[in-house]
Amino acid sequence: MLKSPTKILIIAGETSGDLHAASLMEEISMLDSTVEFHGIGGDKMITRGLHAIYHSDSMAFLGFTEVVRHLPFIARVKRDLIKFVKEQNIKTAVLVDYPGFNLNMAASLKKLGITVLYYISPQVWAWRKGRIQKIKKRVDMMMTVFPFEETMYKAAGIDAEFVGHPLIEQMDAYAFLSKAELYTKYDLENGKDILLVLPGSRKQEVERIFPAVEAGVAKIAKEFAMQVVVVCAPSIDRSFFEHQQSDRNWKVVDGDAYNFMKHAKFGIIKSGTSTLEAGLLGMPMIVVYKTSALTYAIGKRVIAIDTIGLVNIVLGKKTAPELIQDDLNAKTLYETAAFYLCDSGRYQKYKDELAALRGLIGSKTAAKRAAEIVVERLHEG
Secondary structure, three states: OHHHHHHEEEEEHHHHHHHHHHHHHHHHHOOOOEEEEEEEEEEHHHHHOEEEEEEEHHHHHHHHHHHHHHHHOOOOOOOOHHHHHHHHHHEEEEEEHHHHHHHHHHHHHHHHHHHHHEEEOOOHHHHHOOOOHHHHHHHEEEEEEOOHHHHHHHHHHOOOOEOHHHHHHHHOOOOOOOOOHHHHHHHOOOOOEEEEEOOOOOOOHHHHHEEEEEHHHHHHHOOOOOOOEEEOOOOOHHHHHHOOOOOOOOOEEEEOHHHHHHHHHHEEOOOHHHHHHHHHHOOOOEEEEEEOOOHHHHHHHHHHOOOOOOHHHHHOOOOOEEHHHOOOOOOHHHHHHHHHHHHHHHHHHHHHOOOOOOHHHHOOOHHHHHHHHHHHHHHOO
């Protein structure tokens, strides 16, 4: 007799969340092939079998003002999810990163008596005290990707386990090209170092960040005889970059960020997971970010740490320089890059500090361990 499917709700947003959630789904399916996934995700999750109630692209909002403008839509998404959960009698939810929506959703799910498992913790250590107490009321189990997060949650009385960071297994499994192969594949100029630009994966952030860095990037490239490569995320129309810099001989490439991070001389990277990826691959960078004035003002009031780059947070010091909001302009970008590119000893010291990252994160296989926890919870009782 065939076992009836076990339906779970899974919600992830943005490009990185889609990737990590898809890996988690694959591992869960290997442990229990009867699990059926429903919820919000992107193309990778759908490929792994997600029955998408909404595509994550429809949830790509950036900043306080953008969220406020989309509140009616967000409320409708939440109502639809709750209705589906009730109709399908779903007992377990797996929330992946995306805290702005997922923590709010977790509160409603807990009221329905649903077990809430959270993979890739919200960065509560970056916010003023109080948010962790909300998590305690809304989340049954927190699966963290940094060791210090497990310690923090357990101290607050929250069930938590450090499962490892998914980036480690992704990178270990990645089929990297040699530098010569990369240059050939993308028709790059031999003997000329790469200046890599990763301006983000959400339309609103790209529209603010790319114009703010473009002139500075051009000056850095000219002064240090570098060739510019702009990585276009799947969620962004590459014509935006091609139109913005149509008079410059820059390469705009779709994805393949890991290969470029591994072989580029220097990077201009939007604050986020990409800074940690670049750091793990040993690429010195400037961390950049720009949002609306209102969102920035609100953020300044609630953020409790003095650095935003994930690479710096993990290292415990500001190794990667950060240019935020009004500090992000052509002059500061050029001067900051030149500080490292003009001095080989200073540049090498930067690379040496990045080399410590892997040891701080560890080598656990995150998706596999997280999947084991999810399946254990599904079969409890």
